[in-house]
Amino acid sequence: MSVAFNSNSGEAGGEYLNLMDVDDDLRIQSKYGGGSQTSVCVQWRKRWTGAAAVCLGLLCLLLLALIIGLVIYYTTAAGHHDAEMQDMQTKYENLTNQWSQLQSSYNSLTAERDELKINSSNLAKEKAALQDEVHMIRKPCRQGWIKFNNTCYYISTESKNWDKSRRDCQDRRADLAIINSKEEHNFLSRFQDTIWIGLSDKHAEGKWQWVDGTFLEGGGFWQDGEPNNADGAEDCVEVSRGGGGWNDVPCSNRLSWACEE
Numbered sequence: 001m002s003v004a005f006n007s008n009s010g011e012a013g014g015e016y017l018n019l020m021d022v023d024d025d026l027r028i029q030s031k032y033g034g035g036s037q038t039s040v041c042v043q044w045r046k047r048w049t050g051a052a053a054v055c056l057g058l059l060c061l062l063l064l065a066l067i068i069g070l071v072i073y074y075t076t077a078a079g080h081h082d083a084e085m086q087d088m089q090t091k092y093e094n095l096t097n098q099w100s101q102l103q104s105s106y107n108s109l110t111a112e113r114d115e116l117k118i119n120s121s122n123l124a125k126e127k128a129a130l131q132d133e134v135h136m137i138r139k140p141c142r143q144g145w146i147k148f149n150n151t152c153y154y155i156s157t158e159s160k161n162w163d164k165s166r167r168d169c170q171d172r173r174a175d176l177a178i179i180n181s182k183e184e185h186n187f188l189s190r191f192q193d194t195i196w197i198g199l200s201d202k203h204a205e206g207k208w209q210w211v212d213g214t215f216l217e218g219g220g221f222w223q224d225g226e227p228n229n230a231d232g233a234e235d236c237v238e239v240s241r242g243g244g245g246w247n248d249v250p251c252s253n254r255l256s257w258a259c260e261e
């Protein structure tokens with residue numbers, strides 16, 4: 001145990017000498033025989049102790065500096081890491097945006113391509129139709145046939161019932177005329193008093209059907225009061241000369257007829 005003690009007065013306070021140091025000094029004195037050698041040893045011991053304390057302090061400072069350096073290093077590194085993460089996040093968002101834009105561009109281009117395909121297909125059809133029209137314009141009608149709006153018609157001079165009239169047209173690689181416009185109706189009204197056209201309701205009463213299987217659309221060009229199916233036996237349609245309009249009459253009537261190629 002070490003107790004502070006005043007070597008001169010024997011009281012506490014004033015100049016102190018550590019009792020342990022005194023004890024050590026006495027032991028050193030007894031080892032070296034006392035005298036001036038004793039004070040040299042004490043001085044050396046004190047110097048070594050001081051040097052050790054200084055070294056320890058320096059080591060502590062070094063350690064502290066090392067710790068501070070490491071903290072700074074890792075703080076800076078973490079800062080860099082955060083910045084890199086932020087940078088990568090921004091790049092990722094930019095790439096995501098670019099990808100979305102590319103995706104929408106791709107979708108637009110696909111839609112445009114599909115539209116162009118449809119347009120191209122429509123143009124091909126229009127081209128084919130125009131070529132047919134040109135062909136029809138250039139193509140002359142057979143002898144005895146009349147051309148109207150690029151279509152050839154045959155108007156008979158004989159008279160036959162509706163079925164035989166149709167057969168005659170088919171034998172001529174045509175069929176009874178189908179009227180699609182007022183102009184065509186007017187054209188076919190120029191010739192005989194009355195002519196057969198390719199319209200009948202012989203398959204179902206009141207359901208007027210053309211010879212190509214299509215049903216009459218719109219009102220047609222009937223005379224006033226027609227079709228009236230007089231006597232319940234009028235299933236075939238005649239066209240009267242002079243734009244008089246259509247009339248349903250018995251199919252057994254013998255009339256001229258109009259074929260259309």
Ligand code: GN1
Nearest residue numbers: 225226228229230234247248249250
């Ligand atoms: C009548 O009048 P006429 O003969 O032109 C009739 C038609 C019949 C036709 C039969 C207004 O026409 O509906 O189909 O007899 N017209 C009227 O021959 O009743």
Ligand code: CA
Nearest residue numbers: 228229247248
């Ligand atoms: Ca009638």
